[in-house]
Amino acid sequence: MAEVEGKIRLFVEAPLGPDATVALDPAQAHYLFAVMRLGQGDRVAIFNGRDGEWLAEVASVGKRIGTLAVVAAGQPQRVPPDVWLIFAPIKKARTDFIVEKAAELGAARIQPVFTRFTNSERLRPERLRAHAIEAAEQCGETYVADVAEPVKLAALLDGWDPARRLMFCDEGRTARPAAEALADAPRGPWAILIGPEGGFAPEEVARLRAMPWVLPVTLGPRVLRADTAVCAALTIWQATLGDWPAEGGG
Missing domain, CATH: 2.40.240.20 (Hypothetical PUA domain-like; domain 1)
Known part of the structure; x- marks a missing residue:
């Protein structure tokens, strides 16, 4: 409220x-x-x-x-840009922060995932949804981000729809900068993947890079905390493919 x-x-x-x-x-x-x-x-x-x-x-x-x-x-119903945030849960307060800021930044769906190095596996989805609702109330939105039940990353990728491109934020810094990579990317359904504090396991990185619909990117020359990376990645996506540009539309 x-x-x-x-x-x-x-x-x-x-x-x-x-x-x-x-x-x-x-x-x-x-x-x-x-x-x-x-x-x-x-x-x-x-x-x-x-x-x-x-x-x-x-x-x-x-x-x-x-x-x-x-x-x-009052104002008519708006539709969020078609972008999901996929993230590995971290400490409680910072996970709450991630959900709140992702909702404020316009994510349509927020999907927690368990990776090999995820160090926090206790989540209360009802509490996370409450944060998404509060964010919508605060920022004047008419929609509320969908907060999904947590799943394992491998299972999520097994059922992935290739029509939804996936921006993989690779802490290895061997990919193109996100803004540069997205400038050449098509519009349409997207998702953004942020890893755990310990990073992705080698086999997870290998699998992601082998998928043709995955776009590996870097978020700059510094090592970012997961919650900071979420804000940076969503901001870059919104500014290039989202609803921030005048001609926008996710």
């Missing part, structure tokens, strides 16, 4: 449209009425990731309950 430029934005699960009524859960009611001190008639922006943003006003107030009534349409 977030306040953006003076406008409180709230993600809800309910269908939205003209004259819709939304029942608040206890956490939402606490936030709006106890934290933000809203009362009957006050207005908030709400979205569900499907129906665009709507302006709603507080229809009823309770200690742990409440309802909102839709009063007007």
